[in-house]
Amino acid sequence: MTTADSLDDIGNPALGTDSRKVYILPTRFGMLYAGAILMMLLVSVNYNNGLGHLFTFMLVAIGIVAMHYTQRNLVGLSVSIHPGKPVFSGDMAQGSVRVHETRHRSRYALWLRGGDSQSRFDLPADGHTRIELNFKTGSRGWQPLPEIYFVSIFPVGLLCAWSKRLVQGPDNEVSQLVYPRPAAVWSSPISFDSQAHGAGNGSHADDGDFRGLRGHRKEDPPSRIHWRNSARGSGLVSKQFEGTGSAGICLDYADTRNTDHESRLSELCRWILDADSAGTSYALRLPGLSIAADQGGRHRARCLKALALCPDPANITQDDNP
Amino acid sequence: MVNVLADRQRSALSRLADAESLINELILGKQEVVRLCLTCILARGHLLIEDHPGVGKTTLAHSLARVLGLAFNRIQFTSDMLPADVIGVSVYDSERAGFKFHQGPLFKEVVLADEINRASPRAQSALLEAMEEHQVSVDGHSYDLPTPFFVIATQNPHEQSGTFPLPESQLDRFMMTLSIGFPSRVFEQALLKGDDRTTLLRELEAVLDANEVIELQRQAEGVFASDALTGYVLDLVEASRNLTWIDNGLSPRAGLALLRAARAFTLLDNRDAVLPEDVQAVAPAIIGHRLAQGLASAERDALTRRLIESVAVD
Amino acid sequence: MSTPGGHKTHDRVESEFRPVKPRRWQFPQPPSAPLEAPTRAALATTVMTVPLALGLHVMYQPLWLGVVVMTLVAVRLITLARGLLVPGKLLRWILTLAMLVLLLTEYRTIFGRTAGSAMLIAFTALKVIETDSLRDAMFLNILTAIVVLAAFLFDQSPSTAAIGFFCLALVISNFVLLVAPGSFTIKGAMLLTSRIILHGIPLAIVAYVLFPRIEGSLWGMADDKPRAISGLSEQVAPGSISELSLNDAVAFRVEFNQDRPHHDQLYWRTLVLDRFDGRTWSRAERRHEVFPADTNPKLVAYDMTLEATDKTWLPLLETPVSVSIGNPLSNLALGETRQPIRERIRFKAASVTARYMATGPPDDHLTDLYPGINKKIIALAQDLAGDPADNPNAEMIAARALELFTQSPFRYSLQPPLLDGEPVYQFLFNTRNGYCEHYASAFATLMRAAGIPARLVVGYQGGEYNPTGDYTIVRQSNAHAWAEIWVDGRGWRRIDPTAAVAPERVEIGVDALRRGDSLAGFNSGFGTSGIRNMLRSGWLGDNLRRIRHLSDAFVYQWNNWVMAYGPQRQQQLMKRLGVATPDWPWLVMTLTAAFAVFMIATYLLLSATSRQAETPLKHYRRFKSKLARAGIRVMPSEGPLSLSKRAAEALPDHAETIETIGKTYICLRYSRSPNEMGLIGLRRAVAGFKPDRGKFR
16 A cells, blocks of 8 residues: 555545536525516506606616626636545544635625535635535445535525536545444454454464565565565565564454444454554454554554445455455 | 846855855756755755765765855764753863853754764754754753754664654754755766765865855845735645645645745745745655655655645646 | 555455446526525614605605604614614514504505505514514515605605615615625625616616506506696686796696797697686587688697696697697697596697687677676777777777777786776776786677677796707796687687787796896886896806706606606607507517627626736636647646746747746736736737647647
8 A cells, every 4th residue: 555545635626617507596585576576567557657667677677687696606616625534434524615716806695505514605806715514424435525506695685596516536536535433342342452362373474374475565674575586577576474564463354243244344443443542553454455564643544444445345256356 | 037136145146056056066966956955044944854875965965064155063863862962061160160161063054963863852852952943052051053054964764773763743843855866877977987075075165155145045035925926835735734634734834934945946046036836846845744754755755746736826 | 466456456446336426417406595694784774774765755644654664663773773682573463453553544445555655664664673584684675675666656756766766776785785794894785786786777778668668557546636736727717827927837848849939829728718707717518620720830749748737638739730648639629638637748749820720600608798797898898899880800809909908007917906896897997907817808808798709718828948958848837818709700819918918928938027137117016036136137047047947957858758758658769769660569579689688788798897807817817728729738736937938848939929928927926016017918918829729849
């Protein structure tokens, strides 16, 4: 696992929007206003009242001009949506939306709605702002960011313009990473000591079961390099062992008590969190993937991401799973 | 770009260019690194070089000091080093019946702190404190460090055993982190064929003096940065805070360092207003170690490049 | 997982796990309008707009209603200022009921203009005290607009219109303050409002002009008590015309289609009175056909804007031949409408300047004398008629009578002495001092006594020409009475005894007379003070008159285009604009087309306004898009210096332009002292930058 994966998480600046799809409909007040206009027109016609006609048509004209103004308030915003930091399934995620004003005019009373958040903001000409986007997460994995709406009834509240933004793009740029929900504490039958003990068999790198070879990576210690194979000119090759890491414990998918895939991942998630808070160095082994023992925030994030994206082995054919 | 600078300043600036080319004659093929080093000095920052031994760290630091006419000292850090070995010590002077402060090796204008990660955290923090405060305190007395004061610390990232890596919070004290890297084949050949660097170093002449360096530092501070530009710096900082996998984005201090370094870089390029390009040129050295500690320099570069590319600029 | 490609496999697994996102297009669902609690300032301005609109009704509603309404508004303003709560529901219900009862007691109905307005006002005031939320405030603002419209039903004067439209501006600015709480100051909201209104004015005017107008009303105008309007009455007794001589109110305005007839030809016949009881002339109910009897009459066509009279008759220039409104001309050559004229109307009419009006032989009663006529009058008449054997013709006798008026100590006066007993006798033999109705009445009596059919005509004479608006103003003070006699074999002929006594009255008009320009003798009778005299004449007076003409011209155009703009005027306008048949479908279609044009124009105008915000950035972005079109990859994160360098290398033919653009832009956006003129240079350079894809290597 190289950092190249992690680098993908830098947002999606290219999600520029040329809000061409701005819809507009009258609000309740707009309906009322239209009703009032109709009534005024009838009265003016009945009384042959010239000034009344003029007044009524002025109201009509204002309504129509307001339509342009309302639509104009939304057009020409450049929007980018950024997922938040990964959260556990079922928690609220906090993404963000950045809005840039690109038409050199001030915007007022814009509303952003999406997920569970709704906020109002103004934008100065050519200004930009960042708005939090809170939303509830579902099951683990990549969760698409919620659809967001920009809504505005400015300037006169008679018309409501809105623009729906669908987020499209590669998962890691426009999707929220959701970790599995950690299992409740009591559901973890393995105490930490027993974990360390149970995984102790393979805890020493060179004692562990030899698992295979793989391309050398920078973080592999030189002692792991399989010099004989490497000397054949196929590039450096590192040895891999069942139990990874020079110290600490191995959190193995196979050791989980549950039989259900999701529950197992939840359990593993709990273990990772416990191990992390205990400051233990830990390795993770999932079907088809293992992560060497390490500790710290980045390691934890890497392990949890692996859990989040771990496919159910039952759904994968043998060919896919080397 | 039209540059309207007074004659005297212009000459200092042009002599700075001479100084730069002199260093480049010595350190072959590393113009960018040299430029960033000078930027760091003019921006009153300190520099951390992470690289293998033998790529020319010492030569770089020494030649810098020589051409700029600054006093140079090198402190080789070891694990048994005490803070007093760095900053100095008060000794009882029986003749004057009082304590006399003996300045440590730190009291030089350019200090090369070699292999800083070998030193104990105490010695490290003594150095870092002195860098931060621009003075040292011994027995309740403060002693000012010389001006300009420029620390080039080095550490070997690949040697981990028996070292005390700098804590993340301390890394922020260094304005820039650079790695010199191996010279390309052509330059290495020139290096092999050419004279001994030590001889060359000894032959180097001072082109500027300390006062002129101070003046240039002041001049760098005066380089204009428009609202559009500071806005761009803010955009960069803000974008870094949106990185999902990093706990903290860039601090406001990082933003300040970015702008200060960009100003100095602009001055070195003999222009009078900072452009986004200047920010982009200094950004990798400034952002990298603050955002992604413990990454190899290539990965840091990739990260900063992504960050810069993610921020639109006009 | 044993090769470097291992983690790629992992990526593929990830992508398989991506949830399938629906990408089907759906009909856009509108989100509910976002609402925010209004600021107190927005509520306060909303509440304060209401009394302004209600104030327009002050003249037309009972005083108690005004007091109650203003109290309610004041109460709400105080509670708002103190941050108190709105009154409870129960209290509001009680107030509502009380109002309803009071209004029903006052009007006994809730329909019609006055009662309906009263209901609306009461409802608005009750709404004021409960206005607390955004919804209430928006509703209240819409109500305020309706209240303004209701006020227009009572008065359409320019001042009412000004206040009403100001209210509208306030309403819109209240909308802004309510919708974007905290974003605007009141001044800022007003500025935005004025922009919106300015953008809307063209459409409002086009719709106003083109919206098909209909004749009459949709459901009738229920109440509408007639108002007391001073003007001509159906009966003329001594003093009934002279009492109008100080009345400056405009009776009507006339625009002649051709040259304006001479002042002494301007006889506006309104009523013909043929019954005389010795004191009062009144109408008889006889109808005859009338036609101009001259062989070669000169036609005069004109447009008249008649003020409300609450009567049915129309003052038409002698001798009318056609009128575009009301009934056909009656036998007495008079115009008449079917309903009393309650509003200002505008119509077309045509007359001919004929000497005689012919009709069948006059009824016998036109020589009837009133009972108890003094013998001296009959003697005088017989004296005027001379010997019957001479077979004197009617015109000769009339000439003799007029001669009598000019010679003897007969005087023309604006303030004649009161006449007791038998007015005609008193006038002819005692006072010999009178206004037009005295002369006309006496003259007609003498004619009848001489056996010549005669009758009294009332109407207006003359008029003030307004050079500013090129029309003639006829005021109530122009009211006049004259006589018509039957000339055998010819027809009816107008005789104006006043013209004989005081030719100036007819020559130059009553206004000039009152200014005292020529008839110093009348000044005493008129009782003008020195200052008034000074104002009426001389330089100051001229200028004041000019100003008066100007303001009257404005009022006249206002009346023409606002108050009197009905179906006829619409048709006239369309015809003048060259539309042959401006019927309903045509109007509706044109209106729709105008709407469409307006929509596009507004859109363009608004994008133009945003374009006015010219920044270097805008030109630079255009430059970037041009580069992109020329095939150069433009990265968003690339700074201007490196981009222009790269572009200059890629497009060597345009290197110079590109460098200029880059330099100017950098100078404008990033340098310490950007040269303002640079913006123009940048605009030109970007406009002149036309990279051709074909030349791109």
